[in-house]
Amino acid sequence: MSLSSTIMFLALPASVAIYIVTTLLRILIRQLRSPLRHLQGPPSTSLFMGNLREMHDQENNDLVAQWEKQYGSTFVYRGFMRGSRLMTTDPVAVGYIMGKAYDYPKPDFIKETLAKMASGPEGLLTVDGDDHRRQNPAFSTFHIKSLSPVFWEKAVQLRAIWVDICFTRQSQRSAPRRSTRLFRVSSDPSPKSPRQKGPNPIELDEPEAISTALPDSSSSSPLITSRPEIQRSLIDSLPLNDVGKTIDVLAWLARATLDVIGEAGFGYDFRSLEAAAQGSDDSSELAEAFGVIFDSARKFRVMTVLAAWFPVLRIFRRQNATMQRAQNTMRKIGVSLIEERQSMVVASQSPPEYSKEKPPLHDLITTMDVEIPETDNERRDILSILIRSNHSSQPSRRLSVNEMLCQISTFITAGHETTSTAITWTLYALARALDVQRTLRMHLRTIPLPPPSATTLTPETFDAILGNSYLDSVVRESLRLHAPVTSTMRVASTDDAIPVAQPFRDRYGGKCTAIHVHQGDIITIPIQALNKSKHVWGEDADVFRPERWMDETDRDVPFQDHDGKPGRGQKSAGAPGLWGNMLTFGNGNSINGNRSCIGYRLAINEIKIFLFALLRDIEFSIDPSIEIDKKVNVVTRPVVKSEPHRGNQMPLRLRHIPPDADDR
Numbered sequence: 001m002s003l004s005s006t007i008m009f010l011a012l013p014a015s016v017a018i019y020i021v022t023t024l025l026r027i028l029i030r031q032l033r034s035p036l037r038h039l040q041g042p043p044s045t046s047l048f049m050g051n052l053r054e055m056h057d058q059e060n061n062d063l064v065a066q067w068e069k070q071y072g073s074t075f076v077y078r079g080f081m082r083g084s085r086l087m088t089t090d091p092v093a094v095g096y097i098m099g100k101a102y103d104y105p106k107p108d109f110i111k112e113t114l115a116k117m118a119s120g121p122e123g124l125l126t127v128d129g130d131d132h133r134r135q136n137p138a139f140s141t142f143h144i145k146s147l148s149p150v151f152w153e154k155a156v157q158l159r160a161i162w163v164d165i166c167f168t169r170q171s172q173r174s175a176p177r178r179s180t181r182l183f184r185v186s187s188d189p190s191p192k193s194p195r196q197k198g199p200n201p202i203e204l205d206e207p208e209a210i211s212t213a214l215p216d217s218s219s220s221s222p223l224i225t226s227r228p229e230i231q232r233s234l235i236d237s238l239p240l241n242d243v244g245k246t247i248d249v250l251a252w253l254a255r256a257t258l259d260v261i262g263e264a265g266f267g268y269d270f271r272s273l274e275a276a277a278q279g280s281d282d283s284s285e286l287a288e289a290f291g292v293i294f295d296s297a298r299k300f301r302v303m304t305v306l307a308a309w310f311p312v313l314r315i316f317r318r319q320n321a322t323m324q325r326a327q328n329t330m331r332k333i334g335v336s337l338i339e340e341r342q343s344m345v346v347a348s349q350s351p352p353e354y355s356k357e358k359p360p361l362h363d364l365i366t367t368m369d370v371e372i373p374e375t376d377n378e379r380r381d382i383l384s385i386l387i388r389s390n391h392s393s394q395p396s397r398r399l400s401v402n403e404m405l406c407q408i409s410t411f412i413t414a415g416h417e418t419t420s421t422a423i424t425w426t427l428y429a430l431a432r433a434l435d436v437q438r439t440l441r442m443h444l445r446t447i448p449l450p451p452p453s454a455t456t457l458t459p460e461t462f463d464a465i466l467g468n469s470y471l472d473s474v475v476r477e478s479l480r481l482h483a484p485v486t487s488t489m490r491v492a493s494t495d496d497a498i499p500v501a502q503p504f505r506d507r508y509g510g511k512c513t514a515i516h517v518h519q520g521d522i523i524t525i526p527i528q529a530l531n532k533s534k535h536v537w538g539e540d541a542d543v544f545r546p547e548r549w550m551d552e553t554d555r556d557v558p559f560q561d562h563d564g565k566p567g568r569g570q571k572s573a574g575a576p577g578l579w580g581n582m583l584t585f586g587n588g589n590s591i592n593g594n595r596s597c598i599g600y601r602l603a604i605n606e607i608k609i610f611l612f613a614l615l616r617d618i619e620f621s622i623d624p625s626i627e628i629d630k631k632v633n634v635v636t637r638p639v640v641k642s643e644p645h646r647g648n649q650m651p652l653r654l655r656h657i658p659p660d661a662d663d664r
């Protein structure tokens, strides 16, 4: 071999080795320079994974609360390669970090996972700095209340399907299994999992124990129509069934909330409920495509983590043909939705009013419920409103087509499983607390239904539902105890000293009055642990007690939700949150970066309207021997502890309670 070919032969491995060594050195030096190394915290249990493995079960074993007890409110745990990561439950520190979203953005590996999870690199969830500053105002003009009929229609459709499965088809065995790859709702999509073989996600394996959720597809019941008047008139004449049936409510709710976000987000009919109710694989093209992308991104990939440190690895990522097809489909449908809305806006608004500026940033969240003028032929979905607002803003501030496309997938990613798990956890909490469920039902029954001929509820009825204080307390309490997003992460973009409410001790016993961080340090905000903190919520912080939100004596801290309504329920000052002084929907500061949830009002209204439709005359209970665990994969979903192989599920028993029956 000649000298030059020997050099060539050695050059590649040598450069790879140099690249790896320098990157590792860079990581090591950064860790050695980080002031976080002086903080106390649990010993690392693995060289490569630090404490990450034990953290996998943190929502079930109160790990953060235990660490907090041992090391105080501010401490470090170890991440990949044993890097120190800050964890703090100090309310001032959390408020400071969350309130400076542009100085403390999401770490790259989180943004990348979210982007891959279909929200795209240019959606609101993933953009930073000026792009975020420019995009965020576009979301300020949702008129959430005008979406109530959409929530009602889907809630009633779901209710009718459940009624059909549980009360009118009892003698019938389940329909044959059908294969669909859409929304397996499984936390373990490995090939060994029984779910992987392809049964319908809402069909469980033991028909005797848990009813398969699919009705006989050969006889499509009128109950699965989405026409509310037909459903309501049938509901009241249902037979009382004392035994009831058990179904996996999570899988059904995932479909219902997908349909909602399709309609409310961009006027698209996913037909996901309808398809499942008819036992068919034939849901919409977009639902299929999103399912492919979302399922694949949800899988934990070491490659994604490694690529955060070794960016060169990104070029080796394989994009298989199915994934490519799914992305093309999403793009094709997204572009046609945008074009259709754009031409409607141009037709209704000419010439465009370029002079109108967007509202100043600090008005954004507070204006979310503002009435916007709408003509009959204007669509009210979020995309249409976004396009109208885009059209009338200065050209330099407009969203590009790519950015619009990313918002479509952002709505689906951020607004669908968050809400379905929130409703699921609420039904679960109510199933475990039947007395609370009875009280809630009593309150819901005081809200009159319109005559059977009505196609939807009146604005007054929607107002009565959304303003019902017991329902509001139940939803707040459930979202406190069962936050669908249980933690979030930030990275320090500069060296900083984070203020704290409580001084804490470093590992040498020294007193610290601020948390010093170095650029690049990673921070975890333990949303669930903060929501359950005994310092804030009292000794019964772990208990589902909606009354805590109604009790005047509990409200000793003045606080306002971002929409100006009085914040309620906190015993002492907790971390400031967007809603109800809890971090379930994150938090932000309109001046230094607001990354709080733009969909929180939509989600709350949707949850309330679903609960109203489902709980008025159906009782939800759970077999007391079933233990439910939480499993985090971006969103925190339930699993049956003894059946981890079945993936995510929430088997609840449904019993019909006629309107005039005493439901005890």
Ligand code: HEM
Binding pocket: 124, 125, 126, 136, 265, 410, 411, 414, 415, 416, 418, 419, 422, 483, 484, 485, 488, 489, 583, 584, 585, 586, 587, 594, 595, 596, 597, 598, 599, 600, 602, 603
């Ligand atoms: C119960 C339901 C929901 C929960 C618990 C929830 C929770 C959250 C949380 C915790 C954040 C902040 C994440 C962080 O700072 O790291 C967030 C952000 C966000 N949410 Fe939600 N969300 C819900 C429903 C929705 C809905 C229905 C939509 C859309 C229509 C939505 C859209 C978004 C978007 C776009 C962001 C990113 C905002 C930004 O970074 O500027 N969410 N959500």
